[in-house]
Amino acid sequence: MKLLPRLGFTAVALLAMCGFANAAPLKIAYSDWPGWIAWEIGVQKGWFKEAGVEVDFQWFDYVPSMDAYVSGKVDAVCMTNGDALVTGATGKPSVGIIINDFSNGNDMIVAAPGINSIKELKGKKVGIEEGFVSHLLLLTGLEKNGLKSDDVTIVNTPTNETPQVLASKAVDAIGAWQPNSGQALKALPGSKPVFTSADAPGIIYDLLYVSPESLEKNKDDWAKVVKVWYRIAAYMKAEENLDDVLKILSARVKISPEEYEPFLKGTYILTLDEALKRWETGTGLGTVYGSSKVVNEFNLKFKVYEKTQDVAKYLDPSLTKALAGKKGE
Known part of the structure; x- marks a missing residue:
């Protein structure tokens, strides 16, 4: 960036028009869960570059990943819908833009x-x-x-x-x-x-949560991240890709594909169409809104936090819905 003043106004303007002025990648904290390690597929296959978005995935243990988000070291973090409410109640709001999966036996x-x-x-x-x-x-x-x-x-x-x-x-x-x-x-x-x-399918949803500031500032780039995610999800759902998926995910946590396979089976990765249904508003565990309301009541009852949370403020299905709309065109 120090070289920009030497290029002159015209060159700087051209760089900005081409999208190079804001070179900082989107920083995403992720941790050891199949629906989050799955991001490795997109990274290793170069799908983010193909989509035209720069990302920096940073590996943490789960609780430290949330700490990194709360302290502002990353723009986004992979969390459960319940833990997002806790971090928000204690002072760091976030907005879920992707439902990666729901736990289907791993818990x-x-x-x-x-x-x-x-x-x-x-x-x-x-x-x-x-x-x-x-x-x-x-x-x-x-x-x-x-x-x-x-x-x-x-x-x-x-x-x-x-x-x-x-x-x-x-x-x-x-x-x-x-x-x-x-x-x-x-x-x-x-x-x-x-x-x-x-x-109790739907009791635990796993999402990508983004800071409201980053989402507002970089909405087009986050839309590209959403697009890549559903490319990953489709790849994972195809049976012929299972060996490759297990190889990539297991290597990240340094165990064999055979050892990792039960973890993957205990995680229900959502396709785009399946995610749309989970984004519907409602009660009960069949939607992320309903599930989050259940978790909010639990957190209040057991004094995890003192003030009820408006779960709708933590969820934004618009990028997923926009992608689905383009798919149907």
Whole structure:
């Protein structure tokens, strides 16, 4: 950029017209979840360059990725719809522009050997990170099976420690998402999932959330990111691409494609047409609006934050709808 004054006004104007004046890429924080590692497909295949948008995907653990967003180090972050409400309630708003997927079995309540159903957790200890999605999953499972929250004893446990805590037999069950839930199953032979996100599809949506400032300033570029995402989603849905998809995703977290395949199966990637249905307003878990309302009520009940959140302010389907409109032309 220091060279621009030497080029003269005409050259600078030409550069600006060609889109080079704002050379800073869109900075996106992503982490270890199949629907987010999937961005690697677009990066490795050069689809962002083909779309004419510069992106900088930065790899973090999940909580640090949100910290990076809150501190302004990145323009966007991959989060669950529930965690977006929490970051917004504590001072950093965001707008979801892409529904990547919903959890379809990767989030689990894993019980020790001898416990075969969630009903059998009555009177038992469950290791859960309070206020996080696993807590909501547990409460949903209890309710669906005629139990109340006080029918179990919650042992507040960081999610990444749940495998060790279950193996130590300090608790009778844990709640976690992959890869922690899978590690818990391995850590205690004979343990089993007694309730998963596949039993409540839509309870956890995974989205790309953008800062309102960046979205307003770079809306055309974010529209290109949306376009690339649905190219990725279509590629992932084609059965003939499965081996390539597993190779790319598994390499990012340094495990074998065979080990990674169950993680991918526990994540429901949404095509463009499927996402449009999930963008509809409504109640219940069938839409991201309804799901977010459920999470908001949960967060208020358990004092994750004090003031109700307007979920509509966190969601913007316009870029997805615009892409769908162009597809139909």
